[in-house]
Amino acid sequence: MSILAWTYIMVGLTFSIYLAIAWISRVKTTKGFYVAGGGVSPLANGMATAADWMSAASFISMAGMVSFMGYGGAIYLLGWTGGYVLLALLLAPYLRKFGKFTVPDFVGDRYYSNAARFVALICAIFVSLTYVAGQMRGVGIVFSRFLEVDVNTGVLIGMTIVFFYAALGGMKGITYTQVAQYVVLIIAYMIPAVAISMMITGVPLPQIGFGSEITSGPNTGRYVLEIIDALHRDLGFAEYTQAFGPGSKSMLDVFCITLALMVGTAGLPHVIIRFYTVPSVRGARISAGYALFFIALLYTTAPAVASFARYNMINTLHETPYAEAPSWVKNWEQTGLIAWVDKNGDGVIQYGPGAPFSGRPSFTGETGELGQRLLSNTPSDNANEVFIDRDIMVLANPEIANLPAWIIALVAAGGLASALSTASGLLIVVSSSISHDLYYRMINRQASEAQRLLVGRVMIGIAVLIAGYFGINPPGFVAQVVAFAFGLAASSFFPIIVLGIFDKRTNREGAIAGMVIGISFTFLYIIQVNFLGMAPWFMGISAEGIGAVGMLLNFIITIVVSRLTPPPPAEVQAMVDNIRFPRGAGSAYDH
Amino acid sequence: MTKDMSLYWKKNLTYMVILLAIWAAVSYGCSILFVEQLNAFQLGGFPLGFWFAQQGAIYVFVVLIFVYYVLMQKLDKEFDVNE
Structure with a gap:
């Protein structure tokens, strides 16, 4: 059977599974809609969080970026995993004990202020919408590469599927489809990686394989990384494993980018709200561990894939007569990659x-x-x-390793799973910010359960349309918006949530001042550097890393202003005491 | 907060500080600040600093979360605040 036929079968099969799960887990209550009823097992939540977190960029592009950056790729590998330690130790257990539905809920209640709630919900919507546009584009691209349909048709199909299961099942439907999507994407990622590792080193574990010896060809008996470094020297590149040097980022910049990505991860609303869905504080603690374990499976495999791809690429391409180049080169030339x-x-x-x-x-x-x-x-x-094109490092792997057609089809299904799962997690944040935080908490406190559910579903529809619009008409700056999402999450939410839990003296005035100044500084700096073409004027730190500085600024301002203004009321201080120990968490309650 | 509770909170903070110190040491220390010094050593086919940056630190992150979970389980029981 042809690759195309297999791809239709794989994609059709996985999509049917998602839709069936959505139908089984459809919901009738706002609690089901926003926090999946609060009864998701920690293991299932760990898988769902992993799928939610790993986007089309993680699945398709990350290994390619690492492959071209060598050591420098560590900013993504560390930055997008280390944040989970912060989440598990500083945020998840306490937010779970607090037990409301959204991040603006916490900000609004802890800082006894609708102004703070409003600033938080605007940040949540902005961060999530910038992020979701890229996901819809990813869906379209995978469709066009593997199913030979137009990119825009692909975006429309993706929109329909996501709308169906997100509107029907809310957080509950999303959670259980994400579990299925995680299984699909991790299998699709691991099979080609293991095959390539076996082919080059004979070691089945890619994590060990890329530190092992090559077992065939003229380089037999020498280490993979040693050979890549040697090839790099011969061709005039900096060594693959070399950390700093001419042409690479400065140590300070690497430090700041890693910090901004880690803290940004811990501050992203679509990641935080996943921890409201487990039944207990204990569940929130261990669920973060499961989530990072499932993420680490892919994130420790990606650098191995990157190294093998680098080795293969230089070996098979450089000084090879075009007429003798392997068939995968010509196949991917047809797609323009x-x-x-x-x-x-x-x-x-x-x-x-x-x-x-x-x-x-x-x-x-x-x-x-x-x-x-x-x-x-x-x-x-x-x-x-x-x-x-850097995406080829993952997409062409199965062909390089001579794997059968059905595995190539599985990789397509995996790419779609990663994009759809992340998109749906982001859409529920946009929907809950408007239907819960804005409509119910700030506009109509008398709204009935049925009204609120309807508003939630309509908002998902609107968010899907906006995301689809940007997927079809991508703004020219998709790459730069990532700097926005992480920088803004790092400089707005993270400091005031952490201080809200660990410093009782932090008050409304401090939190609002900190959030506004932290965000404004980060926002303006990114605009100046990425859009107005200014040189990175603050110690040479790039736009991607400036969120780390914005976060420090937020911390300092919040602490200082809080000390200069009256302490928070006694009932808020009692609430902080209450969230510090687990007993009595119950399930997330309505309010 | 009763006296018991402030002791519980103090112990929780101690665990956190120690685990976060390890978190910072493997990610910012071994993988970034001292990566070049560590690259002088080899771990199989990996320069050691490179291994920390692309593998080791991530393994440590996972272990840290599970260690915190186990420590807090014991602490919650000891102070009778478990669920």
């Missing part, structure tokens, strides 16, 4: 540092005498002749 421009006219592929031409390849539609697709781009003056 690989392009070759024969600068010196020798019919042999040369690879090296620098871009072969500026921008993405634009094909003329004609083919050269060797069958390569010709380009209209003006070649740059370096010796590199190859354009490689």
Whole structure:
């Protein structure tokens, strides 16, 4: 059977499973809709959190980014896992004990202020919407690459599926489909990774394999990383494992980016609200452990995939006559993810540092005498002749390892699972921010259960439409919005939630001042650097890392202003005492 | 808060500080600040600093969360605040 036929079967099968789960777990109460009834087992919540967290970018792009960055890829590997330690130790157990539905709920109640609640809900919506646009685009791209449909049609199919199960089942439907999506995506990621590791080193565990010896070819008996470093030196790249040096980020910048991503992770509303769904404080503590364990399976495999891909790519491409290049090179050239421009006219592929031409390849539609697709781009003056899209490192793996067609189809289903699960988790945040925090808490306190559910479902519909719009008409700055999401989460929510739990003296005035100044500083800095083309003026820290500075600023301002203004009322201080020990957590209650 | 409770809270904070110190040491220490010094050593085919940055620190993160869970389970029982 062809790859295409298998892909239709795999995608059709997994989508049917998601829809069936959604139908079984449909809900009739707001508690079911916002926190899945508070009865999700910690293990299931761990899996759902992992799927919620790992987006299309983690599944498809991350190994590729690490592959091109070498050591520098650690900012993503560490930044997107280390935040869970902060969550487990500083936030999850206490927010669970607090036991409301959303992050703005906590901010509004702890700081006895609707202004604080409003600032928090605006941040939650902004962060989640920027994030979800990228996910819908991811769905469209996977559809177009594997199912040969138009990107926009893919986005529409994705929107329909997500709307169906998110509106029907709310948080409950989302949680149980995410569990299924985690299983699909981790199997799809691991099989090709294990196969590649076996092929190159004979070691089935990729985590060990990329520190092992090569077992075939001219490099037999030498370490994988040692050979990659040697290939890099020969081609004029910095060594793969080298940490700092010319052309790489400064140590301070790496430090700040890692910190901003970690703290941002712990402050992202769609991650935090997952811990409201477990039945107890104890459940919240261990659930964070399960979540990180499930995430770590993929995040420790990705750097191995990255190294193997780097080794394979340089070995199979550099100084290989185009006519003898393996078939996966030509297959992916057809999709435009690989392009070759024969600068010196020798019919042999040369690879090296620098871009072969500026921008993405634009094909003329004609083919050269060797069958390569010709380009209209003006070649740059370096010796590199190859354009490689970083996504190919994961997508082409099964073909490089000669795996059967059904596994290639499974990778497509895995990519879709990762994008859909993250999109649905974000949509419930947008919906609950408006229907619960804004409509019910601030506009209509008398709303009935049925009215609130209806508003929640309508808001999911509107959020899906907005996300779909941005998926079809992507803003030119999708890459930069990631800096926004993490920077804003780090500089707004994290400090005031932590202080709200650990410092009773922190009051309304301090929290609002801290949030507003932390966000404004981070927001303006990112705008200046990413959109107005200013040099990163604060100690050379890039836009991605400035959230760390914004967070420190927020901490300092909140603490100082709180000390200069009256302490919070006695009942708020009693509430803080109450959330500090687990007994009596019950399930999340309505209010 | 009764006296008992403030002792419970103090112990909780002690656990947290120790575990977060380890968290910072493996991620910011071994993986970033001292990565070049550690790269002078090898762990099988890995330069040690590189291994911490792309593997080791993540393993430590997972272990830290489970250790905190176990410590707090015991503490909750000791002070009779468990659920």
